Amino acid sequence: MTKLWKITENSFDPRRLRHFETALTQGNGYLGTRATFEEHFPGEQRSTFVHGVFDDAPIVFSQLVNFPDWAQLDITLAGERFSLAEGQLLDYTRELDLRTGLLTRLVRWQSPGGRVSKLEFFRFASLKDQHLTCQRLLVTPENYSAEIKITSRLDAGTETIRYHHWHWLEQAVEGPAIWLRMQTAATKIEAALAQRVLFSGASQSEITMPDVVKMPSINLICQVETGQQIRYEKYSAIYTDRDCPDPKNEALKTLAQLTADPWEAQLQATTKAWQKEWDRCDVLIEGDHEAQLAIRFSIYHLLIAAPRHDERVNIGAKTLSGYGYHGHAFWDTEIFMLPLFTFTRPQIAKNLLSYRFHNLPGAREKAREGGFEGAQFPWESAGDGREVTPTWVPNPANRKELIRIWTGDIEIHISSDIAYAINQYWQLTGDDAFMARRGAEVILDTAKFWASRLEWNPQTSQYHLSDVIGPDEYHDHVDDNAFTNYLARWHLRKAVQIAAWLQAYSPEIASQLFSKLSINDQTFTDWDTIASQIFCPAVNDRGLIEQFTGYFDRTDVLTCDFDPRTESIQSLLGIEGANQSQILKQPDVIMLMYLLPELFDQATIQANYDYYTPRTDLTFGSSLGPSIQAIMATRLGSQADAYENFMRAARADLEDVRGNAADGIHGASAGGLWQAVVFGFGGLHIDGDSWHLQPHLPAHWKRLRFKFVWRGHEQVVDICAEEEKSCS
């Protein structure tokens, strides 16, 4: 069933250009490259991002920097430039093989001058050597013989959404390779790229390598006869000084180590590396082709964005596949994407959580700037872990009035989300060393933040959190958001437990850490007291938890009142209109019940699900909503709802149902989809020191099979529909 492993584009539609650029993005956890055409196309959005290479930028403070495109080629056939924008397209197929990461494009093209050529493009980013990319082009002139020119280049002038981050440093032609050194303007990260070309199939050919400043190039000119096939291969190596002290030499070394005819060997090595990944991470679904392809598509996109050798980077909301959110990381990583890694690739989860540990200085700076103690993680985080949420963005309708973005100031639940993910990682892996050396410091210092942030109210004799934004961002500047308050309470109590555990596990580490953070046993007693005094809204007489104080007083409308629609309720009502209504951008109380299920009985969950669901914009609100909604539906036995929301998440980028896949993959939706299958339909749940299954497969699913790692040991779950039990 290879088609359940392939994303295929059977005909070329320029209107879907940017959607497919995103969907067919390639990568290897080090770099990500959108599937733009080698030869360019008008309106394309080319990008190659390398993890951690951020630079300062106006308005958004910091952004991932676009690298020179390693796959670019200029092809001139008998004097006519090859471009799908001209001539006639006789055949077209493009296919991304999720099993190997190989992207193939087969084109038969008739030039404006009537010449027909067959062009076959192949390319991949090596998963074996993350600094290497490989591409191959086969060209066959069908009804002419002529001169063919192919040019490759390294372009130091590469821009990032019109912004120019690169300073050219140096370049040369050296042996069979060209190379280029550049540096980012403000962050001073040095990058080096090297490239070489192999060519065969023509009787006459000449390769020149003009050392044009800022654009070293490789030019091939050859004479090709009718029906003759030429083969052009290009190998590119990319390093930065985040990876090694001398990136240029490493890049040249990577190319020098290639064999004389490296294509097959490299493709095999990558295929093997991918096999290993899929062996650990694949989810098999029988009886539902669309679901099968969608889950693999989601896992693929998370795997190509997952840092394997770097613990100082995170995954941005749009992975490495587009310009959306500029590479900034949100809670999307810890709460939505991370479980896939925690359960199947714990080493990657550890890298991602270590990013937060390494960036504690930025979180401490943020807490201090706000007048608080400890560490407060930024809502948006980039290269160095400081807050990079835009504060003011241009208002397209009025040059004098900017729009204030408040999430960076008051969407404070992220510190608990990170603690939650660390605890989940610990629970799954039993990685005590990580918890002792890194996790505890994060959880305890963010607990310190909560203790200083919580507001004591003598009238109520309780702690409150006023002026916040919860997961549902349609409502800002609210008081006592249930999600935030419950998580803060959970956080303080977990911190006290972990402090006690650490004292038992290693008194020495505990003593060093407590001294570093200026905390002691009295602190933990205080935290316990504070936790018990946090106002966490109780279930009311209708069985409901109020999302925040006063939520039920807002205008009560349902999303169906606006049907049919093709945009979010917020764009229909306006920012203030949505704020004044009860419509949610995404589950909020329900999200709380997803993360802390032990606190709520089934009847409460049902009542809240029934109330909040028709008020949640699951189609055009947040892409984070549908997968969680699906999981909660499975827990309540609402299989139709579950599947509907599962499919919403499944189609976000595969079908572009939200209309914004062009900006990049919805990483949280992809991660949520895996959770919906494994925790929702699969019904996997962890209970203390053991795991359990309560499968709720959709009616038409015949089989669900997945693996995960439980305390260092691989577990295989294989559920067959008829008996809803293990098949094997």
Next chain:
Amino acid sequence: MTKLWKITENSFDPRRLRHFETALTQGNGYLGTRATFEEHFPGEQRSTFVHGVFDDAPIVFSQLVNFPDWAQLDITLAGERFSLAEGQLLDYTRELDLRTGLLTRLVRWQSPGGRVSKLEFFRFASLKDQHLTCQRLLVTPENYSAEIKITSRLDAGTETIRYHHWHWLEQAVEGPAIWLRMQTAATKIEAALAQRVLFSGASQSEITMPDVVKMPSINLICQVETGQQIRYEKYSAIYTDRDCPDPKNEALKTLAQLTADPWEAQLQATTKAWQKEWDRCDVLIEGDHEAQLAIRFSIYHLLIAAPRHDERVNIGAKTLSGYGYHGHAFWDTEIFMLPLFTFTRPQIAKNLLSYRFHNLPGAREKAREGGFEGAQFPWESAGDGREVTPTWVPNPANRKELIRIWTGDIEIHISSDIAYAINQYWQLTGDDAFMARRGAEVILDTAKFWASRLEWNPQTSQYHLSDVIGPDEYHDHVDDNAFTNYLARWHLRKAVQIAAWLQAYSPEIASQLFSKLSINDQTFTDWDTIASQIFCPAVNDRGLIEQFTGYFDRTDVLTCDFDPRTESIQSLLGIEGANQSQILKQPDVIMLMYLLPELFDQATIQANYDYYTPRTDLTFGSSLGPSIQAIMATRLGSQADAYENFMRAARADLEDVRGNAADGIHGASAGGLWQAVVFGFGGLHIDGDSWHLQPHLPAHWKRLRFKFVWRGHEQVVDICAEEEKSCS
């Protein structure tokens, strides 16, 4: 006395790199190019701007777009890249000849490898053909013989302060030339550049022209013997589709028309064109070398920024010589720079004033957006005449608080400044056709604006203008700024006179225009009434006019209280501190007395001069201040003060006394300097239908000679010191 025509740099000091880049800028009224080194130098700020080629940009809305640098050269001598950042500089002289616009650089350089070479660079932008630039390089290896490589290129990746405006369109190698077509991203202005190279002097040489995409190049490789001199010349042509429908073909045509050995012919043609300019515009000062050089330097910089063939562009505050203010035009043009042109080059003045006429739609849009009638000119104006003053700019100290720039909202005196300049042009030239066809529409429609903007106060039975900024920008949000109110009154009265004149001059034009603007005789009667009811602060018991209501209540400090200092009073006191004090950024009441001298008697001028001068930051406040201050001092017989302020203006860019010459030439200071000489020391003034002289030469000046055009006829003024009368 050729040295009084030359700006010379006798030794190279990297700390003054950007200052000299500005000071030695070349141009021809179409383009301006900073004097960056052909071979690049770290920390340089390269720019070539072409008038009118603006593109959208974040924060500043619109900015002049940097073009590929036509003068750039990569020079490799026996394998070593020529760069003043390496090796040893044995001799260095750079010289800009103001008479011809020729920039010469003589360098003897010892490479890190010990090779000594003599390099002589020459370049100019043709004043004969504004689309052509010419450069020549002579290289002589002194103690070695080896291969020399020289590369020229057209770089489509050229950035503008890190921002990337250019979309590459097309390029080719065609005959002996390379060419490149590009387009600005938002404004869609197409530019074409073409280049060709001539070479001689080596026994063996090869020129290749690699058609590298986005960077067509010309590579020369030659073998040179010790002591042998090679000659390399490059000719570049630049067109945009603002100039002609097919810029690429025009650029190629310009190059094709060059003779086989074009250097001498082109230099002669340009020298001749410059001679014609200097014959009209030169100011001769005998007895003061510094003043002589400074006035020529100022005139040179205004002449190279002055559009000769384009009436849809203006001159930005920093001319075409730097990134400061992004090419935006302010009142600096009409009040400070324009008199030089009005008096010596009326055709250029007409072009500049026509820019305002063509941009009336933008001014009408601004008035409408503010809720007013008629036309209100933008405080900052770029390509299309809409308001482009930044509204919010980043605050480097606090990411959450931006800085609001208010000048675009409330510095409203510019509409009168433009009317004033049109009237002055009319007075000097007697160009009735211009006034009837263009000037009147500007003056009448801006008068409509004033009539709607003025606020009737029934308590005072007067019209007021509250919440404005006058010329002195240290004080914002002030009420009844004397300068603004007096100018508005002058404006309304002048509009009534011009309406009457137009009805007499051409009843047909008058009727069409009045109907277009919906004004009639009743309107003019109303304007007269309104004008007589505008609150224009009278002289108080101390003989003073209060700059704005409540000014005298602000904290009274003097600038000398802060001596010695190296920064502005505003940076010492802070924005709010300066606002609360009586310190001025530049003359305001005194500026009013400069523009409308007929309203004030000598005693009043003296009293106000004596009061405001010690409160005006003439050293580090606005660069617009000193020249006006100098003129008013001459009128009051304060020759020492006059000369001191004259020298402040003279040294702004020549000596960089303000420390910001790197951002570009202070165009208003340069224009003010000419006014200080002609209207101040020369004492030229216009009185109705005749002109008069009241010279006040500085004691050490022996002679002052200048020309101007009075109603179409050239006038020569030649003042000798002894008798203070005409010399000839």
